[in-house]
Amino acid sequence: MEGRRVRSFSEYDPAVTAVYFAAVMGLAMFSNSPAITLLSLCGALLYFFSLNGTSGGRFHLFAFLLFIILAAVNPLVSHNGTTVLLVVNDRPITLEALIYGLCSSVLITGTLYWLRCFTQIMTTDKLLRVTGFLSPKLSLVLSMAVRFVPLFGRQWQKINNAQRAMGLYREDNAIDGARGSLRVFSVLVTWALENGITTADSMEARGCGVSRRTSFHKFRLRHGDYILLAAELILFAGAASAAAAGAFDFSCYPSVTMAERDWRTYTGAAAYGLLVLLPVIIDMEARIRWSLLKPTGLALSIPERKNMP
Amino acid sequence: MSGSVYYCGRPVAELSGRESAAAIGYVMQNPEQQIVTDKVWHELAFGLENLGTPRDVIARRIAETASWLGIGELYDRSAAELSGGQKQLVNLAAVLVMQPELLILDEPTAQLDPIAASGFMNAVGRLNREHGMTILMVEHRLEEAVPMCSRLMVMDGGRLIYSGEPGSVIRQLGSRPEIMCGMPAAARLSAVLGSDTDNAPVPLTVREGRELVGRYRNDVKKLPDNGYSYQIPDTPALEMKDVYFRYSRSSPDVLRGVGLSVGVGEIFCILGGNGSGKTTTLMAAAGLIKPYSGVIRVFGRKLKEYKNQSLYRNCLAMLPQDVQTVFLRNTVREELDDAGIKPEELPFDLTGLLDMHPYDLSGGEQQLAALAKVLAQKPGILLLDEPTKGLDAAAKLRISGVIRDLKKSGMTVIAVTHDVEFAAGLADRCALFFAGEAVFSGTPHEFFPENSFYTTAAVRITRGQFTGAVTVDEAAELCRINGLKAAGNGGGA
Structure with missing residues (x-):
C-alpha cells in the first residue's frame, strides 16, 4: 500500500468514473430483474449518503414521491395479469401490475440517484476529458x-x-x-x-481548424486507475454474462415467473453487488487512511505556526 | 484594398495557417469576447490543441507561461469568474503559449481599470525588455505606453502622419492639440511650457516631469486665490443615508452604510477601486437593486414612492457601463425616433452618424448616441457608469464638454469613474469609495492635492514643488509665474 495515492472515488480518472456509471446503470436498465435493480438502488442510496451525509433532504422527498407515484400508476392503467386483487370501477387491479410498477419504480429511482451522484462528481472539466x-x-x-x-x-x-x-x-x-x-x-x-x-x-x-486537434486535459492515468478500471470490467462481465445466460430472467405478465436460481444467479448477483458498492468501499478506505495520516500532518504544521511573526 | 503586408520578408498571404497562428499573436480589445472556452486551463491550451501539439508539450508550455505571468492560481478557475484584468492576462497567456515572434495588441487595456491596465502594460513591457519580443500595439491610453515604446506612430484619417522615436514625434505634435491631449502629462506640460525647454529631451514619465518642474523656482507655491469657493447647492437632488446592500442573505455586504448627498445641478464623480461598491451605489440610486437598510431620496421623495416606473420618467436615467446594452434598433436615427427625441434637440451633433448601425460606431460615438437616447427621457438626474471607458483623449474631452453643457441646463450628473484625470477636469465634487462606503468627498482641489497615490499626474509631478496644481494647465501656469532658476543654479532638487 505504500506510495499509492489516497483518493476517493470521485478523484479517479473521469474516464474510469464514466465507464463505472455506464456499467452500473446500463446493467440495471437492460436486465429488468428485481434483484439487480434493487441492488442498484441500494448501492446508489449508499453512495449518495456517503457523498452528501444527511443533506439533500429535498432530493430524497422528490425521489420518494416519484417512487410512490410510479408504483401506484401502473396498476391503475395496466390491467394485465392473472391475480386480481380488487376491482375498481369494473376494472381489475392485478398483483402482477402492482409488482411490475414496483420494479420499474425501483429501477427509475435507483437510476435517478446514480445520475445525481454522477452530476455531483463529474464537473465540466471531467466531462470534457471524457468527450475528448x-x-x-x-x-x-x-x-x-x-x-x-x-x-x-x-x-x-x-x-x-x-x-x-x-x-x-x-x-x-x-x-x-x-x-x-x-x-x-x-x-x-x-x-x-x-x-x-x-x-x-x-x-x-489562434489557428482553429489548421490541423487535427489534440485534446488537452489535466488528468493522467495512473496505476490505480487501471486497477479500478479492470475491477469494474471484471465485475461487469461477471454480472452481464450471468444476465445474458438468463440467470436473472424475470417477467410479470401474464403471471410472475422467475428463472431457476443456480450458481450463475448467485455469482452474478454477488458481482453486481460488489460493483455497486465499489465507490462506497473506495471512499471508506480513503477516509480511514486519511484519518490514520492526520496526526503526522498536525505535528508538522504546529512548529510552522510558531515561526510565523 | 491594395498594398501588401509582409511578415519576415514574406507576403502574409503566403504564410500557412499554422505559421501565422503560431508566429503572430493577436490580443483584442474586449477581454470577455476573445475567450473561447469555459475554463482557464482549457483557454490556455486552446491554441496548441488547434495545432495538434501533444499533451505533454501543452502541459509544459502552459506551466512556464502561467508561472512567468503569475497567473498560476487562475489555472482551475472558470473564465466567467475572473476580473477584466485577469481575463486580459489569460488572453495574453493563451497567445504566448504558442511562442509568437510578433505580438499584435489592439487597445488591450481600453476596457480595464487603471490598476489592471498597469499590470497588463507591465507584462507587455517585460516581454519586450526581457525577451526582445516585437510588439505592435494600438492604444490610446498613453500615460504608460509611450514611455515604454521605442517607436511611436501617429495615424489620422487613415494615414500615418508621424513615426519615430517618441520624444521627437511628440515635439512635432505641438500643432495638433487634439492628438497631443492624449500624450503623457509630463510631455504635455513640457509642450505647454514650450520655448523654455526646447533643447532638453521631452519628458515622458512622472519622474522626468518632476525633473522638468525642478528647473523652475518655487517662490509662488500656489495659484492666486480668485476668491471663489465652491458652495454645495442647498436643494439636494439625490440623498443616500446609511444604505446597506448585499446580493444574498449569506454573502457579505457590498454597501456598508453609504451616505452621500448631491445637490441639484452638481457634477459629482464617484472614484474608487474595483469592488469598492461604486457601481452598486449607482444601481441602488437608480432603483435597480433594493438595499436592505437605509434611505434613498430622489428630489426629496423616497424611491419607494415612485410607483409604476415613474422614477424613469422625467426624473432619473442611467447610462450603463456597457453602452451596447442600450441599443435596440438598426440605425441611430431609429434609436432616436424610438426614444422620442429629434437630433436637433440634442446638445451635441450626431448628424453624421444618423444612418449608421449603433454597433459600427467608434467607442466615443457610441457613448454619445447612447447618451442621446438617455436624454430623451429628460432626466433631472443623470447617472453615468464609466462614461470614459475605452475612449481616446479627444473623445473624453468631448464627453466632458457635453456633461458641462448638461449641467448648465440644470441637470444633476453623477458619474462613477476610474479615470482620475477625467474627474479632476470635470467634477464639482468627488467622492472616494472604499470597502462599500464613501470615505471622503470634496472638491477636486480639496481631494486630489491631498492624495499621494490616487491622484492626477499633474499633482504627482508638482508634489513638493507646488501645491494645488491638479491639471497640467495649472502646473504650467505655476511654472510660468515662477520662472526658470538662474543658470548654474539649476538641477538642484
Whole structure:
C-alpha cells in the first residue's frame, strides 16, 4: 500500500468514473430483474449518503414521491395479469401490475440517484476529458456551450437593467413586462451575433481548424486507475454474462415467473453487488487512511505556526 | 484594398495557417469576447490543441507561461469568474503559449481599470525588455505606453502622419492639440511650457516631469486665490443615508452604510477601486437593486414612492457601463425616433452618424448616441457608469464638454469613474469609495492635492514643488509665474 495515492472515488480518472456509471446503470436498465435493480438502488442510496451525509433532504422527498407515484400508476392503467386483487370501477387491479410498477419504480429511482451522484462528481472539466476521448471537436463545442449559457444569462440581466433605467418599461404590468422582455431578447440576439464574430476572430487567430486537434486535459492515468478500471470490467462481465445466460430472467405478465436460481444467479448477483458498492468501499478506505495520516500532518504544521511573526 | 503586408520578408498571404497562428499573436480589445472556452486551463491550451501539439508539450508550455505571468492560481478557475484584468492576462497567456515572434495588441487595456491596465502594460513591457519580443500595439491610453515604446506612430484619417522615436514625434505634435491631449502629462506640460525647454529631451514619465518642474523656482507655491469657493447647492437632488446592500442573505455586504448627498445641478464623480461598491451605489440610486437598510431620496421623495416606473420618467436615467446594452434598433436615427427625441434637440451633433448601425460606431460615438437616447427621457438626474471607458483623449474631452453643457441646463450628473484625470477636469465634487462606503468627498482641489497615490499626474509631478496644481494647465501656469532658476543654479532638487 505504500506510495499509492489516497483518493476517493470521485478523484479517479473521469474516464474510469464514466465507464463505472455506464456499467452500473446500463446493467440495471437492460436486465429488468428485481434483484439487480434493487441492488442498484441500494448501492446508489449508499453512495449518495456517503457523498452528501444527511443533506439533500429535498432530493430524497422528490425521489420518494416519484417512487410512490410510479408504483401506484401502473396498476391503475395496466390491467394485465392473472391475480386480481380488487376491482375498481369494473376494472381489475392485478398483483402482477402492482409488482411490475414496483420494479420499474425501483429501477427509475435507483437510476435517478446514480445520475445525481454522477452530476455531483463529474464537473465540466471531467466531462470534457471524457468527450475528448471520443472527439476533440465535440469536446471543444461542449466547452464553448458551457461557457456561453451563463454568459447569455448575465448579459440578459445587464440589458434588462440598462433598459429599465432608461424607461423601457412604462407601467408595472404583465403586458408591458412581456413587451419589454421581447425587446431585451432582440438586443440579446444582436449582441450574441456580434460577440460571436469577435470570438470567431480570436479562434482563427489562434489557428482553429489548421490541423487535427489534440485534446488537452489535466488528468493522467495512473496505476490505480487501471486497477479500478479492470475491477469494474471484471465485475461487469461477471454480472452481464450471468444476465445474458438468463440467470436473472424475470417477467410479470401474464403471471410472475422467475428463472431457476443456480450458481450463475448467485455469482452474478454477488458481482453486481460488489460493483455497486465499489465507490462506497473506495471512499471508506480513503477516509480511514486519511484519518490514520492526520496526526503526522498536525505535528508538522504546529512548529510552522510558531515561526510565523 | 491594395498594398501588401509582409511578415519576415514574406507576403502574409503566403504564410500557412499554422505559421501565422503560431508566429503572430493577436490580443483584442474586449477581454470577455476573445475567450473561447469555459475554463482557464482549457483557454490556455486552446491554441496548441488547434495545432495538434501533444499533451505533454501543452502541459509544459502552459506551466512556464502561467508561472512567468503569475497567473498560476487562475489555472482551475472558470473564465466567467475572473476580473477584466485577469481575463486580459489569460488572453495574453493563451497567445504566448504558442511562442509568437510578433505580438499584435489592439487597445488591450481600453476596457480595464487603471490598476489592471498597469499590470497588463507591465507584462507587455517585460516581454519586450526581457525577451526582445516585437510588439505592435494600438492604444490610446498613453500615460504608460509611450514611455515604454521605442517607436511611436501617429495615424489620422487613415494615414500615418508621424513615426519615430517618441520624444521627437511628440515635439512635432505641438500643432495638433487634439492628438497631443492624449500624450503623457509630463510631455504635455513640457509642450505647454514650450520655448523654455526646447533643447532638453521631452519628458515622458512622472519622474522626468518632476525633473522638468525642478528647473523652475518655487517662490509662488500656489495659484492666486480668485476668491471663489465652491458652495454645495442647498436643494439636494439625490440623498443616500446609511444604505446597506448585499446580493444574498449569506454573502457579505457590498454597501456598508453609504451616505452621500448631491445637490441639484452638481457634477459629482464617484472614484474608487474595483469592488469598492461604486457601481452598486449607482444601481441602488437608480432603483435597480433594493438595499436592505437605509434611505434613498430622489428630489426629496423616497424611491419607494415612485410607483409604476415613474422614477424613469422625467426624473432619473442611467447610462450603463456597457453602452451596447442600450441599443435596440438598426440605425441611430431609429434609436432616436424610438426614444422620442429629434437630433436637433440634442446638445451635441450626431448628424453624421444618423444612418449608421449603433454597433459600427467608434467607442466615443457610441457613448454619445447612447447618451442621446438617455436624454430623451429628460432626466433631472443623470447617472453615468464609466462614461470614459475605452475612449481616446479627444473623445473624453468631448464627453466632458457635453456633461458641462448638461449641467448648465440644470441637470444633476453623477458619474462613477476610474479615470482620475477625467474627474479632476470635470467634477464639482468627488467622492472616494472604499470597502462599500464613501470615505471622503470634496472638491477636486480639496481631494486630489491631498492624495499621494490616487491622484492626477499633474499633482504627482508638482508634489513638493507646488501645491494645488491638479491639471497640467495649472502646473504650467505655476511654472510660468515662477520662472526658470538662474543658470548654474539649476538641477538642484
